[in-house]
Amino acid sequence: xxxxxxxxxxxxxxxxxxxxxxxxxxxxxxxxxxxxxxxxxxxxxxxxxxxxxxxxxxxxxxxxxxxxxxxxxxxxxxxxxxxxxxxxxxxxxxxxxxxxxxxxxxxxxxxxxxxxxxxxxxxxxxxxxxxxxxxxxxxxxxxxxxxxxxxxxxxxxxxxxxxxxxxxxxxxxxxxxxxxxxxxxxxxxxxxxxxxxxxxxxxxxxxxxxxxxxxxxxxxxxxxxxxxxxxxxxxxxxxxxxxxxxxxxxxxxxxxxxxxxxxxxxxxxxxxxxxxxxxxxxxxxxxxxxxxxxxxxxxxxxxxxxxxxxxxxxxxxxxxxxxxxxxxxxxxxxxxxxxxxxxxxxxxxxxxxxxxxxxxxxxxxxxxxxxxxxxxxxxxxxxxxxxxxxxxxxxxxxxxxxxxxxxxxxxxxxxx
Amino acid sequence: xxxxxxxxxxxxxxxxxxxxxxxxxxxxxxxxxxxxxxxxxxxxxxxxxxxxxxxxxxxxxxxxxxxxxxxxxxxxxxxxxxxxxxxxxx
Numbered sequence: 001x002x003x004x005x006x007x008x009x010x011x012x013x014x015x016x017x018x019x020x021x022x023x024x025x026x027x028x029x030x031x032x033x034x035x036x037x038x039x040x041x042x043x044x045x046x047x048x049x050x051x052x053x054x055x056x057x058x059x060x061x062x063x064x065x066x067x068x069x070x071x072x073x074x075x076x077x078x079x080x081x082x083x084x085x086x087x088x089x090x091x092x093x094x095x096x097x098x099x100x101x102x103x104x105x106x107x108x109x110x111x112x113x114x115x116x117x118x119x120x121x122x123x124x125x126x127x128x129x130x131x132x133x134x135x136x137x138x139x140x141x142x143x144x145x146x147x148x149x150x151x152x153x154x155x156x157x158x159x160x161x162x163x164x165x166x167x168x169x170x171x172x173x174x175x176x177x178x179x180x181x182x183x184x185x186x187x188x189x190x191x192x193x194x195x196x197x198x199x200x201x202x203x204x205x206x207x208x209x210x211x212x213x214x215x216x217x218x219x220x221x222x223x224x225x226x227x228x229x230x231x232x233x234x235x236x237x238x239x240x241x242x243x244x245x246x247x248x249x250x251x252x253x254x255x256x257x258x259x260x261x262x263x264x265x266x267x268x269x270x271x272x273x274x275x276x277x278x279x280x281x282x283x284x285x286x287x288x289x290x291x292x293x294x295x296x297x298x299x300x301x302x303x304x305x306x307x308x309x310x311x312x313x314x315x316x317x318x319x320x321x322x323x324x325x326x327x328x329x330x331x332x333x334x335x336x337x338x339x340x341x342x343x344x345x346x347x348x349x350x351x352x353x354x355x356x357x358x359x360x361x362x363x364x365x366x367x368x369x370x371x372x373x374x375x376x377x378x379x380x381x382x383x384x385x386x387x388x389x390x391x392x393x394x395x396x397x398x399x400x401x402x403x404x405x406x407x408x409x410x411x412x413x414x415x416x
Numbered sequence: 417x418x419x420x421x422x423x424x425x426x427x428x429x430x431x432x433x434x435x436x437x438x439x440x441x442x443x444x445x446x447x448x449x450x451x452x453x454x455x456x457x458x459x460x461x462x463x464x465x466x467x468x469x470x471x472x473x474x475x476x477x478x479x480x481x482x483x484x485x486x487x488x489x490x491x492x493x494x495x496x497x498x499x500x501x502x503x504x505x506x
Contacts, residue, residue, distance in 0.1 A: 031503040186505035238506020
């Protein structure tokens with residue numbers, strides 16, 4: 001038994017619970033988080049052992065809350081950390097990296113949390129997995145359920161992008177479209193959890209699930225040669241991802257794999273759903289829920305469960321949580337694509353645009369080594385940019401190529 | 417004349433495992449006090465200094481009371497109140 005996890009602990013009042021399918025403190029309703037024996041991790045998790053592990057996030061199994069081998073491994077994680085000199089130059093920065101998590105099996109970072117959640121759910125004896133999703137999680141739960149032969153129900157807002165619905169239903173699991181926004185879906189799923197003995201990966205299995213996101217910090221540090229960057233820019237929906245990236249860097253310092261250094265953690269939201277950014281700006285300790293209205297549907301959580309913890313992480317490290325307009329999101333997608341070769345979904349447009357904004361405001365300095373977390377693939381949200389692209393169309397005739405393509409091309413080049 | 421209050425699993429040991437409790441219509445705050453009379457200990461779990469705890473969400477017919485009048489939100493006859501842990505999703 002490889003387990004290093006010891007208990008679940010309430011982040012609010014500190015009460016501890018056994019490692020079962022519990023997600024809130026029975027006393028104060030605070031969130032439960034996995035607590036580890038870091039001495040044990042320190043003894044086991046050497047750089048050599050990690051390097052000899054699989055080319056997936058399971059190379060960091062010593063830091064994950066499971067007992068044995070992954071129940072299902074589609075090779076999530078260990079995605080490229082790409083140097084982005086052209087994007088850096090455009091923003092007046094020098095050392096910029098993109099963590100390209102579009103390169104996951106179902107093309108978003110959600111594969112990280114799902115492989116951990118499903119493994120833990122099956123260890124705990126569940127026969128059905130389920131989730132409330134804005135789309136990416138649905139894709140991932142469906143794929144992992146299919147690969148492991150597990151019954152699955154995924155609940156999504158009915159108005160979700162068609163690509164995400166198709167890319168979920170294709171795996172032959174149950175897709176329930178709920179007429180409401182994500183917060184409605186989430187409430188319904190939380191109520192179902194009270195009555196059904198199902199593993200809702202982001203409800204009753206959430207403490208285990210969320211730990212999968214730490215691997216984004218672990219990989220970044222390993223890929224940089226075992227050190228932390230100066231700054232990270234992370235999208236914020238529920239706030240869990242940002243909180244866990246923060247925790248991941250802390251853990252590496254705690255077990256001696258990197259020199260203790262906490263990167264400045266910056267969060268990115270859309271103005272159309274920016275409750276955490278609003279709380280940050282107003283200096284509030286709590287997050288006021290909003291009704292989302294944004295093209296960045298994967299970030300459209302109006303009542304973010306970990307909003308207060310994302311606020312804390314940003315403030316504690318000297319970071320910022322900023323928001324951008326719908327136009328800036330589209331511009332962000334285009335900017336990232338034409339300077340890095342990485343096509344992101346709307347969430348990555350938000351993250352790129354926020355980074356550009358922070359660079360322009362001087363909140364990211366040219367010499368800061370910064371990592372931009374791109375968490376989902378652009379093919380998932382084609383509609384967002386469909387109206388912004390241009391192409392040539394000609395008959396298969398040389399003269400048309402010369403007159404309509406080359407001529408125009410020369411004009412474009414001359415203009416710039 | 418009653419409203420249905422849906423009790424989450426975390427509080428059911430206080431309600432003898434009942435998942436629905438029926439209470440007279442009135443403001444949400446009054447309904448919580450009535451719940452407390454029927455099942456002592458429940459108010460402390462939902463409220464902190466007279467406010468809804470930050471990790472508790474309360475809905476009336478699916479609408480978050482934070483978007484309505486908070487604890488003063490009126491609950492009409494036949495309506496449903498749901499008490500739901502906030503820490504889910506994402």
